[in-house]
Amino acid sequence: MSAVLDQAPTTSSALTSATGTGDSGHAVSLRNAQVRFDRFVALQDISVDLEQGGFYSILGPSGCGKSTLLRLISDLVPADRGEVTIHGKPTEEARLAREFAFVFQDATLLPWRSVLANVCLPLETGRKRGVAINATEDDARRLIRMVGLEGREKALPHELSGGMRQRVAIARALICKPKVLLMDEPFGALDEMTRDRLNLELLDIWRDSGVTVAFVTHSISEAVFLGTHVLTLAAHPGRVRDLTRIELSHRNIDIRETPEFNAYCGRLRRVLETC
Ligand SMILES: Nc1ncnc2c1ncn2[C@@H]1O[C@H](COP(=O)(O)OP(=O)(O)OP(=O)(O)O)[C@@H](O)[C@H]1O
Numbered sequence: 001m002s003a004v005l006d007q008a009p010t011t012s013s014a015l016t017s018a019t020g021t022g023d024s025g026h027a028v029s030l031r032n033a034q035v036r037f038d039r040f041v042a043l044q045d046i047s048v049d050l051e052q053g054g055f056y057s058i059l060g061p062s063g064c065g066k067s068t069l070l071r072l073i074s075d076l077v078p079a080d081r082g083e084v085t086i087h088g089k090p091t092e093e094a095r096l097a098r099e100f101a102f103v104f105q106d107a108t109l110l111p112w113r114s115v116l117a118n119v120c121l122p123l124e125t126g127r128k129r130g131v132a133i134n135a136t137e138d139d140a141r142r143l144i145r146m147v148g149l150e151g152r153e154k155a156l157p158h159e160l161s162g163g164m165r166q167r168v169a170i171a172r173a174l175i176c177k178p179k180v181l182l183m184d185e186p187f188g189a190l191d192e193m194t195r196d197r198l199n200l201e202l203l204d205i206w207r208d209s210g211v212t213v214a215f216v217t218h219s220i221s222e223a224v225f226l227g228t229h230v231l232t233l234a235a236h237p238g239r240v241r242d243l244t245r246i247e248l249s250h251r252n253i254d255i256r257e258t259p260e261f262n263a264y265c266g267r268l269r270r271v272l273e274t275c
Pocket residue numbers: 037040042060061062063064065066067068069
């Protein structure tokens with residue numbers, strides 16, 4: 001693993017605090033994990049722990065392996081070396097137990113199903129596979145309210161804006177009460193105002209639900225605004241370059257104009273220049 005670049009007081013040097021095995025109390029734990037596509041090493045020697053309830057923004061140059069890291073955690077690609085656990089469980093076991101959920105850049109809603117039916121979809125698929133899911137249609141309605149879409153339960157996806165569709169995708173991801181939420185540039189295709197609003201809503205959801213979030217973004221500002229930590233990957237091969245703990249005095253949109261916020265952004269920009 002690459003070293004942390006500096007030890008400034010605002011920066012956590014703790015890339016990892018676990019000694020290695022079993023459920024260390026971390027939401028996600030990667031130990032010397034490697035992903036290979038044929039001969040190409042996409043991720044190399046990744047060792048990092050995500051604390052329960054943390055919000056981890058993930059930055060890095062294009063092609064460095066950010067999406068692959070989320071796919072590794074979510075059992076969509078296998079580790080060819082090393083170990084990945086979610087709350088102490090191997091990723092396949094965690095997937096079957098629905099310990100995590102994924103939100104992609106594209107909301108991937110079923111176009112013929114209403115908002116409510118889309119949010120309820122994981123309950124139906126879970127039932128078909130014999131997985132007991134402790135959630136009901138009332139929970140779906142509550143989540144729809146939480147993401148600000150009360151009154152739109154019967155709407156079809158094409159009747160919604162891009163931001164609304166992403167809200168539905170977030171509600172759908174939360175219906176099975178995952179412990180870990182993996183988000184791959186979920187707001188990347190949205191205009192800045194919508195993105196700002198969804199950033200604030202996501203922070204509320206994160207605080208209320210206690211879910212651990214891993215959030216890929218290309219925006220340094222978004223990474224700092226949302227994250228309790230920013231994990232930066234370097235490219236060729238993808239590896240951990242830095243983990244910075246973010247300690248902001250508050251998280252209103254206006255924080256982005258303050259020196260404390262800009263100091264984090266400046267530091268991360270310098271880290272990215274080395275990736
Ligand atoms: N299924 C695959 N087969 C072969 N190579 C792959 C596969 N998936 C990803 N890669 C390669 O792995 C590397 C990392 O890809 P990944 O999509 O994880 O990067 P990223 O950091 O998310 O990129 P971006 O910021 O552009 O979205 C890239 O070089 C990509 O071409």
